[in-house]
Amino acid sequence: MKHDFYLFNTAGRVKELFRAAHNEVGMYCCGPTVYNYAHIGNLRTYIFEDVLKRTLQALGYKVRHVVNITDVGHLTSDEDSGDDKMEKGAIREGKSVWDIAAFYTKRFQDDLKALNITDPTRWPKATAHIDQMISMISDLERKGFTYRTNDGIYFDTTRFPSYCDFAGLDPETLRAGERVEMGEKRAVTDFALWKFSPSDKKRQMEWESPWGVGFPGWHIECSAMSAEYLPLPIDIHCGGADHIRVHHTNEIAQSEAASGKKFVNYWVHGEFLVIDKGKMAKSGENFVTLEVLKKKGFSALSYRMFCYTAHYRNPLSFSWDSLSAAENALVNLRKAVPQQDSSEHVENDVIETILTPFFNAVCDDLNMPRAMAALWDILKNGSLSLMQKRVAAERADTILGLDLTQRAADAYTYSSDDEKRIVVYSLRELDTGVCDGIFEKVRLRRAARANKDFAGADRLRNELVNLGLTVKDLPDGTTEITFSS
Numbered sequence: 001m002k003h004d005f006y007l008f009n010t011a012g013r014v015k016e017l018f019r020a021a022h023n024e025v026g027m028y029c030c031g032p033t034v035y036n037y038a039h040i041g042n043l044r045t046y047i048f049e050d051v052l053k054r055t056l057q058a059l060g061y062k063v064r065h066v067v068n069i070t071d072v073g074h075l076t077s078d079e080d081s082g083d084d085k086m087e088k089g090a091i092r093e094g095k096s097v098w099d100i101a102a103f104y105t106k107r108f109q110d111d112l113k114a115l116n117i118t119d120p121t122r123w124p125k126a127t128a129h130i131d132q133m134i135s136m137i138s139d140l141e142r143k144g145f146t147y148r149t150n151d152g153i154y155f156d157t158t159r160f161p162s163y164c165d166f167a168g169l170d171p172e173t174l175r176a177g178e179r180v181e182m183g184e185k186r187a188v189t190d191f192a193l194w195k196f197s198p199s200d201k202k203r204q205m206e207w208e209s210p211w212g213v214g215f216p217g218w219h220i221e222c223s224a225m226s227a228e229y230l231p232l233p234i235d236i237h238c239g240g241a242d243h244i245r246v247h248h249t250n251e252i253a254q255s256e257a258a259s260g261k262k263f264v265n266y267w268v269h270g271e272f273l274v275i276d277k278g279k280m281a282k283s284g285e286n287f288v289t290l291e292v293l294k295k296k297g298f299s300a301l302s303y304r305m306f307c308y309t310a311h312y313r314n315p316l317s318f319s320w321d322s323l324s325a326a327e328n329a330l331v332n333l334r335k336a337v338p339q340q341d342s343s344e345h346v347e348n349d350v351i352e353t354i355l356t357p358f359f360n361a362v363c364d365d366l367n368m369p370r371a372m373a374a375l376w377d378i379l380k381n382g383s384l385s386l387m388q389k390r391v392a393a394e395r396a397d398t399i400l401g402l403d404l405t406q407r408a409a410d411a412y413t414y415s416s417d418d419e420k421r422i423v424v425y426s427l428r429e430l431d432t433g434v435c436d437g438i439f440e441k442v443r444l445r446r447a448a449r450a451n452k453d454f455a456g457a458d459r460l461r462n463e464l465v466n467l468g469l470t471v472k473d474l475p476d477g478t479t480e481i482t483f484s485s
């Protein structure tokens with residue numbers, strides 16, 4: 001498919017035409033620190049990154065996608081103070097750091113699956129790449145970019161003159177910050193490449209190095225792992241907007257100082273999910289996980305749909321009401337996709353023309369609110385055939401990842417004795433035996449209501465809810481059952 005693809009590049013702060021530097025587009029996304037569940041704010045970032053990757057693939061690019069797992073070295077402040085989040089998580093749960101890392105990595109990957117986020121080409125773990133980090137720090141040392149303090153090896157940012165450019169930092173303001181206690185660090189922007197293990201307590205994760213026993217700094221992890229799996233310059237590097245000022249600024253300094261080459265061509269950052277006007281943070285109280293969302297009866301894909309209500313570079317405010325509205329919109333969208341009808345052949349050119357407004361929106365820096373409106377226009381367009389609409393929706397869904405057609409095909413409709421429909425969505429989650437039981441309960445519930453046995457009707461509804469189902473009574477008498485996957 002031919003389309004110019006424009007992306008807003010944080011470096012330079014303008015929308016730019018995307019041009020790949022390599023046959024296979026290299027895409028690096030900063031992964032989770034696996035000391036706790038991912039919250040739905042983190043997941044918003046991975047959803048927008050998935051849309052970006054799917055768009056590249058729809059445009060015909062091969063993508064080599066790397067998402068790291070930070071399982072050591074991320075301190076409670078993004079700078080160089082505080083505890084290691086992983087070691088803190090282990091104490092909180094009374095488990096080993098390794099168990100904590102394995103547990104939350106698996107949970108994170110399960111969340112991504114539920115959200116239809118496609119697997120990256122590589123999932124490198126920081127703890128499996130210590131040698132590469134030591135080797136990069138040694139390079140930096142040889143080139144004169146490091147110095148030693150009593151607690152580690154630091155990157156000397158004064159040796160990297162463009163340090164402030166990427167984030168537009170003001171050196172004056174930074175110098176004012178130098179009054180803050182910073183140990184033997186020479187400049188406030190300098191950061192740890194290697195930290196020594198404390199002499200008074202034993203860490204669970206530590207390694208030998210040319211400088212002493214210790215562990216890597218958080219920033220060197222991404223520089224070393226991206227260099228291991230992607231050629232420079234990396235085409236696209238993504239993350240949340242919080243990473244611009246410190247983490248990505250430091251990644252650029254290390255990677256460019258070590259390699260002498262440009263690190264990244266396009267930097268793409270997503271804005272935060274906010275709740276009650278504050279950023280959703282793993283350390284904060286306003287922390288909602290996908291698990292919580294599912295327990296309240298929402299499907300994971302309703303959250304994906306909700307994320308399309310704002311542009312990825314705008315903050316998105318979370319509320320249960322707006323999630324509910326997104327869930328309804330998703331149910332309606334699936335209903336609007338016509339069922340399969342193999343009798344009509346649909347030409348590819350025709351579909352591409354129909355989808356032009358959709359792709360124009362997606363290729364304009366991933367404008368998903370506009371893309372969703374364009375898809376609705378297609379499904380409501382009276383001059384298109386049912387099959388044209390269905391194939392267009394299928395094609396759009398390769399980017400949206402909302403199971404638009406598969407779900408419609410999964411919808412199992414049953415006309416009951418009273419001629420009112422029962423529609424069960426997402427049958428693939430259930431076996432037929434369970435389904436028959438569901439129809440029976442819906443029938444009994446209807447009978448109970450007809451007999452004004454409201455207590456009995458409520459009891460049957462609860463039995464359905466306890467099976468993990470959401471029950472909705474539509475105005476036309478249809479009972480709609482959704483499996484909350």
Ligand code: AMP
Binds near residue numbers: 042242243
């Ligand atoms: P972490 O596991 O904290 O290192 O974060 C994983 C990813 O989620 C990073 O790209 C962060 O920038 C991003 N992130 C953190 N908080 C939020 C939020 N409230 N909304 C959107 N993205 C976030």
Ligand code: ZN
Binds near residue numbers: 222247
């Ligand atoms: Zn990173």
